[in-house]
Amino acid sequence: MSQKPKNLLVIMSDEHSTKAxxxxxxxxxxxxxxxxxxxSGTRFSSAYCTSPVCIPARASFAVGKYIHQVGYWDNADAYDGAVPSWHHHLRERQHDVVSIGKLHFRETGEDHGFTQEIVPMHILEGKGDLMGLVRSExxxxxxxxxxxxxxGPGESTYTMYDRDITARAQIWLRERAKREQDKPWVLFVSLVAPHFPLTAPPEHYYHYYNQALPMPKLYEESERPNHPYLLDYRKSFNYDDYFDRDAVKRAIAGYFGLCSFLDENIGKILTSLEESGLADSTRIVYTSDHGDNLGSRGMWGKSTMFEEAAAVPLIISGEGIPANKVVDTSVSHVDVYPFILDAVGNDEPQLREGFPGVSLFEVAQGAAPDRNVLVEYHGMGSATGAFMIRNGKYKYVYYVGYPSQLFDLQKDPEELSDLATNPEYEAALAECRTKLWQICDPLEVDARAKARQAQLLAQNGGREAVIARGDLGFTPVPGVAFTLD
Structure with a gap:
């Protein structure tokens, strides 16, 4: 690692699609x-989360490994600090490692590795979305x-929470600039926008609602793909049952408005970094935990392997990072782990052995151009495990017990044509399958995930009990009362 050690500001949003x-x-x-x-830096055009749902994605981001390597399978199995994270490693080496905002770990009081957790959001009651443990019927x-x-327009507990997170981040940066330091610090600012509820501040909402907005891709009933995995998801998360045309427009305007609200808050944080004199001594990472379907193919929320949900924005900036550069090599959130170590000057081999990531510093300089990255899903709204690899121009999706999918993202970036049954692509399909099995055995992983979920389901009273407990919808912000549906 030749980069000079610097402070690091990690900004994460929630559910921000690269389409927005x-x-x-x-x-x-x-x-x-x-x-x-x-x-000002490098943007990765083909970056992916490790799982298109909050809790597994965030656990994986913390520990730098894929879901199947560490567990934390779904939204009822949150990170508890048991697997060492980059937060733990850096704190143990006397770095100040602070979080502000949403973590979505198990509960307050556990050691997640931070020096300090400021207004953290963790899962409800330390249990989260128990209904996601039900994987059949x-x-x-x-x-x-x-x-x-x-x-629609207005404020929600989430927008108010983001305003508080943003204010606290500005204060932390300005106060931190006054203090002496021995080692670089890492500040992890985690905002919730544009995660639903799709209630956006009026100035942002009406900017979008007062213009013609396109309908979501493949939205009409006759256009929607009928793959069984997607049918499972649409039947369980039947969001679209409640939409008419105006509601679709309100939802899109709300989501887009929240993206601009997010951008406004990020602007305030970056301004504080500059005005406090820390900009030259700090590198920056921006990403999101996963994306959002936003009505495409009749689906809302996440949980699919389409680019809308599985791809994420990923931008790095600062000393040693090429400016105004776009990198097309496929990358993953597992690559952020070694990048963070590099950024603050840690080059200990024992902190990298057994980890699948390649530092974003190296990828930005042309390393690993032909690599594969993995996305997997074992959670709510799915009856079977889903595994995706990005192999060059191809996206391959393997479902345990369901037909596979294959897309040529070079010719078909909107994923309109599934090539899996086209005989001309048999060789590409076979190659992708081989490369997936080189990373993991999907059948073994699916069985292991379901065994853990059956265990948690039994611990919480079984199927009927967790269904009777109700639907979480979205996690409450700290200090706000919440009722399950």
Missing amino acids: LGCYGSEIVKTPNLDRLAA LPVRKGAYKMAHYA
């Missing part, structure tokens, strides 16, 4: 601060109405 940033090609969504950040989500119901 100007620097990723959106001609509608305005994200000027993120666009400037991308222009999937229950219909009673709280699905909330997606359409809350879409």
Whole structure:
């Protein structure tokens, strides 16, 4: 590692699709601060989460390994600090490692590795979404109405929480600038926008609602793909049952408005970094835990392997990082782990052995151009495990017990044509299958995930008890009362 050690600011949003940033090609969504950040550094055009749902994605981001390597399978199996994280490693080496905002770990009081957790959001009651443990005869989500119901202008507990997180981040940076330091610090700022409820501050909401907005891709009933995995998800998370045309427009305007609200808050944080005199001594990472389908193919929320949900924005900036560069090599959140170690000057081999990631410093300089990255899903709304690899121009999705999918993202970036049954692509399909099995055995992983889920289900009273407990919908912010549906 030749880069000079620097402080590191990690900014994570929640559910931000790459389809909703100007620097990723959106001609509608305005994200000027993120666009400037991308222009000052390197943007990864093919970056992926490790699992398209909050809790597994965030656990994996913390520990730098894939889901099947560490467990934390679903939204009822949150990170508890048992597997050492980059937070633990750096704190043990006397770095100040502070989080502000959403963590979505198991509960307050556990040692997650941070020096300090400021206004952390953790899962409800230390249990989270127990209904996601039910993986057969999937229950219909009673709280699905909330997606359409809350879409519109205004403030929610989530927007108010983001305002508080942003204020605290600004204060922390300005106060930290006054203090002497022996080693670089890491500040992890985790905002919740644009995660639903799709209630956006009026100035942002009406900017989008007062213009013609396109309908979601493949939205009409006759256009929607009928793959059994997608049918499972749409039947369990029956969000679209509550949408008419105006609700669709309100939801899109709300989501886009929240993206601009997010960008506004990021702008405030970056301004504080500059005005406090810390910009030159600090590198920056921006990403999101996963994306959002936003009505495409009749689906809302996440939990699928399409680019809308599985791809994530990933931008790095600062000393030693090429400016105004776009890297097309496939990368993953597991690659952020070695990058963080590099950024603060840690080069201990024992902290990297057995980890699948390649430092983003190295990828930005051309390393590992032909690598594969993995996304997997074992959670709510799915009856079977889903595994995706990005192999060059191909995206291959393997479902245990269901037909596979294959997309050529070079010719078909919108994933409109599934090539898995096309005989011309038999060789590509076989190659992708081989490469997936080189990473993990999906059958073994699926069985292991379901065994853990059956164990947790029994501990919480079984199928009927967790269904009777109700639908979480979205996690309450700290200090706010919440009722399950």
